[in-house]
Amino acid sequence: MPMVRQEAPALPDEESASLGPERVGLGQSLRRYKTALVGLVFLSALLLTALGAPLIAPHDPHKVSVADRLRPAAGMRGGSRANLLGTDSLGRDILSRLIYGARVSILVGLASVVISGMVGITLGLLAGFFGGKLDDLIMGLAEVQLAFPFILLAITVMAVLGPGLFNVIAVLGVSRWVAYGRVVRGQVLTVREKEFVEAARALGYPVYRVLLFQILPNITSPLIVIATFAVAGNIISESSLSFLGLGVPTSTVTWGSMLSEGREYLRVAWWLATFPGLAIMLTVLSINLIGDWLRDFFDPRLRDLA
Amino acid sequence: MPKRFLPAALLALGAAVALSGCGAKSGERPLTILISVEANTLDPHFATSTIEWTILMNVLEPLVARADDMRVTPALAERWEVDASRKVWTFHLRKGVKFTNGEPLDARAVRYTFERMRDKKLRPRSTVPGRIALDRVEEVDAHTVRLHTRTPIAIVPVWLVNAFILPPKHYSATPPKEVLSQPVGTGPYKLTEWVKDSHIRMEANGDWWGGKPKIPTVVWRPVPETSARLAELETGGADLITNITGDQAKVLDGKKPGFQSFNVQGGRRIYIGIRTDWGPFGDKRVRQAMNHAVNFEVVIQKFLHGHGARMASVVLPPNNNPGVSSYKFDPAKAKALLAEAGLKDADGDGVLEANGRPLRIKMDVPVARYLQGTELAEAAAADLRAVGIHVEVQPLEWSVFLSNRRKKTLSPLYLHGFSSAFNEETDLGVLRPSLFANLTAWKHPQFVASYRDLRTAFDAETRKKLSYGLQALVREEAPWIFLCYQRDYFAASARIAWKPRPDERIFIPAIQMKEAKPVK
Numbered sequence: 143m144p145m146v147r148q149e150a151p152a153l154p155d156e157e158s159a160s161l162g163p164e165r166v167g168l169g170q171s172l173r174r175y176k177t178a179l180v181g182l183v184f185l186s187a188l189l190l191t192a193l194g195a196p197l198i199a200p201h202d203p204h205k206v207s208v209a210d211r212l213r214p215a216a217g218m219r220g221g222s223r224a225n226l227l228g229t230d231s232l233g234r235d236i237l238s239r240l241i242y243g244a245r246v247s248i249l250v251g252l253a254s255v256v257i258s259g260m261v262g263i264t265l266g267l268l269a270g271f272f273g274g275k276l277d278d279l280i281m282g283l284a285e286v287q288l289a290f291p292f293i294l295l296a297i298t299v300m301a302v303l304g305p306g307l308f309n310v311i312a313v314l315g316v317s318r319w320v321a322y323g324r325v326v327r328g329q330v331l332t333v334r335e336k337e338f339v340e341a342a343r344a345l346g347y348p349v350y351r352v353l354l355f356q357i358l359p360n361i362t363s364p365l366i367v368i369a370t371f372a373v374a375g376n377i378i379s380e381s382s383l384s385f386l387g388l389g390v391p392t393s394t395v396t397w398g399s400m401l402s403e404g405r406e407y408l409r410v411a412w413w414l415a416t417f418p419g420l421a422i423m424l425t426v427l428s429i430n431l432i433g434d435w436l437r438d439f440f441d442p443r444l445r446d447l448a
Numbered sequence: 449m450p451k452r453f454l455p456a457a458l459l460a461l462g463a464a465v466a467l468s469g470c471g472a473k474s475g476e477r478p479l480t481i482l483i484s485v486e487a488n489t490l491d492p493h494f495a496t497s498t499i500e501w502t503i504l505m506n507v508l509e510p511l512v513a514r515a516d517d518m519r520v521t522p523a524l525a526e527r528w529e530v531d532a533s534r535k536v537w538t539f540h541l542r543k544g545v546k547f548t549n550g551e552p553l554d555a556r557a558v559r560y561t562f563e564r565m566r567d568k569k570l571r572p573r574s575t576v577p578g579r580i581a582l583d584r585v586e587e588v589d590a591h592t593v594r595l596h597t598r599t600p601i602a603i604v605p606v607w608l609v610n611a612f613i614l615p616p617k618h619y620s621a622t623p624p625k626e627v628l629s630q631p632v633g634t635g636p637y638k639l640t641e642w643v644k645d646s647h648i649r650m651e652a653n654g655d656w657w658g659g660k661p662k663i664p665t666v667v668w669r670p671v672p673e674t675s676a677r678l679a680e681l682e683t684g685g686a687d688l689i690t691n692i693t694g695d696q697a698k699v700l701d702g703k704k705p706g707f708q709s710f711n712v713q714g715g716r717r718i719y720i721g722i723r724t725d726w727g728p729f730g731d732k733r734v735r736q737a738m739n740h741a742v743n744f745e746v747v748i749q750k751f752l753h754g755h756g757a758r759m760a761s762v763v764l765p766p767n768n769n770p771g772v773s774s775y776k777f778d779p780a781k782a783k784a785l786l787a788e789a790g791l792k793d794a795d796g797d798g799v800l801e802a803n804g805r806p807l808r809i810k811m812d813v814p815v816a817r818y819l820q821g822t823e824l825a826e827a828a829a830a831d832l833r834a835v836g837i838h839v840e841v842q843p844l845e846w847s848v849f850l851s852n853r854r855k856k857t858l859s860p861l862y863l864h865g866f867s868s869a870f871n872e873e874t875d876l877g878v879l880r881p882s883l884f885a886n887l888t889a890w891k892h893p894q895f896v897a898s899y900r901d902l903r904t905a906f907d908a909e910t911r912k913k914l915s916y917g918l919q920a921l922v923r924e925e926a927p928w929i930f931l932c933y934q935r936d937y938f939a940a941s942a943r944i945a946w947k948p949r950p951d952e953r954i955f956i957p958a959i960q961m962k963e964a965k966p967v968k
Binding site for chain 1: 678815841
């Protein structure tokens, strides 16, 4: 992200650098990264909307009203203020569906990242700390997982388990652990030789304590960055699966299924697919902007120390 | 100014002729038809899908065909009669007819065709011999042939419309794997090329007994995406496209000069099956209530743009009983009937209970199988929820739906469609309890008895009486939530004139090419 780099001030002189890495706070850095601030504002607004969906949504997202079907957005010919973004093929309010759909996107994005993070971090810690055969096994598993196309795996698993919100979360969670696992393993390999780890072991700390309280806190920065981008990736994957009809059942509104339903009406009613498409795009863009900033923030070579 | 104007005018004229693509030379560009699916086989004894029958009916001909109004009409047989035993059907063949490979149409060809249909080694998928309980085929003379059936079957001619007559030499000499792509018959067109997943080309058969077809060349191309078919029509790459939605037809009619849309009431009956073996659905009043709860008038206005009407019973026009009227939208009556059947909302959550258990059920609907099937199901489910039956639509892949249908594990309500052979007996037959695809489990003794009588009744008046009685019974008993006959929409360029048939098939000789007019 060259643009972002330009905004970062020049590298610090040696004196201030020796003062340590934590001089610039997140808030201060954020003020310089305006794009990330925009992303954060959008995401916070989205989060609040999702949480307060029943209060904010003008209509019941499932309320079918055939008489009002395919009504265009307000301001267009035939549009009405009652349905600001128009209605879909069954006369359901698109704005309300978008608002409720945000819940699924955010839930899937976050929950699957938590699962894949936990799986990946655990396996990465074990592989890096113990090495040897266990390392070979876990990394071999990771290679296999990487070689397998994600969408094929997802389709197969969803076809077997059947559509469902938790099945989607599970598939995304389990199949995306490799990124965490590999990064954690690499970090552990460097950290485990450090004196404080040796000291902890010499003091007779149990392994889990060394792993969780000595090693893990020292390798979190890259994980935060990976997790941020993964949220965006998972939101898109959920939409793709719902688009293919393999995601969340139609009784739950999702942006992906709205997009899929709207596709058939592109020539007749463009607003059906356009608004959920925009919602997905803006959300993913916001998260990626934040991810860019976090990556720069945690990267010592780019970090603003002034 | 006039000097400058002239070349521009010529250019515009030239462009207009080029765009309309025909003018006096309308024969030069083939008539191009875009279909939504590809044919798997063109061997008539293995064909199963509508598109296969459509291609075949332009190349091959049966003894008896279906006319545009869906009544049976003479084709290769000029006339036929059944004897007093009601088991021997005599067909008198049209004389002087030749297959396009030169073989003559005679009794031997007919006998060969029916024997090939049940050849044990070939193992064809043709259902005709079973449907007509075929015993044997007898060649009386070169142009007279008799079909002997094991039992009296009144509607033998109806079953024969897909029994295309084949030239024996070509079909016995060519290996089955090759003959499936080389159909040869007596029809108005000859198939000249089939490139799988690309196109099928056919040329007019100048010797056709019905007169040389006016359109010399026809090209059929499978294009699965509806929007791609529409785009190709609009850019001039096609003349006729199948399977569009009513919404798309409306846009085309409203905005695009130079194009037209056609629609026709199709033969597919779209209904919501009620599994009468599930809890309260055994009660007729509950089934009637569900029929009254569905607001189909608004569905016809909004989904079908005012075309067509709600289905009253199971038999299609022209064989329907005009005295049987469709269920009217009446939520108050629906609620009253439900209350009468003992369904009450005791806990006040808006969902009725039967024996203390809330009526929360699913409605299965196959995805992308029927025109706007999911939307019809959603609309009906919303209406049912409004009277206290909590229905949730469950879209299923067609293969999953089929497998659940076979295992009889579909939900208590399921949206389904039965195609029609345009005959009262076959139309009513979809409700016979033994039919594997009928999951209603509705076994009414009067239906079973009357239907048995209908199958062996040869007299038109008796058949009509039995059929009308059965239609009224089905309406009253309501084993289905009656929805509609599927509306088939087509779009075309302005250079053709055509009236679509209700059986989704396209018979090329019925299409007229218009003289081209300059584009407005």
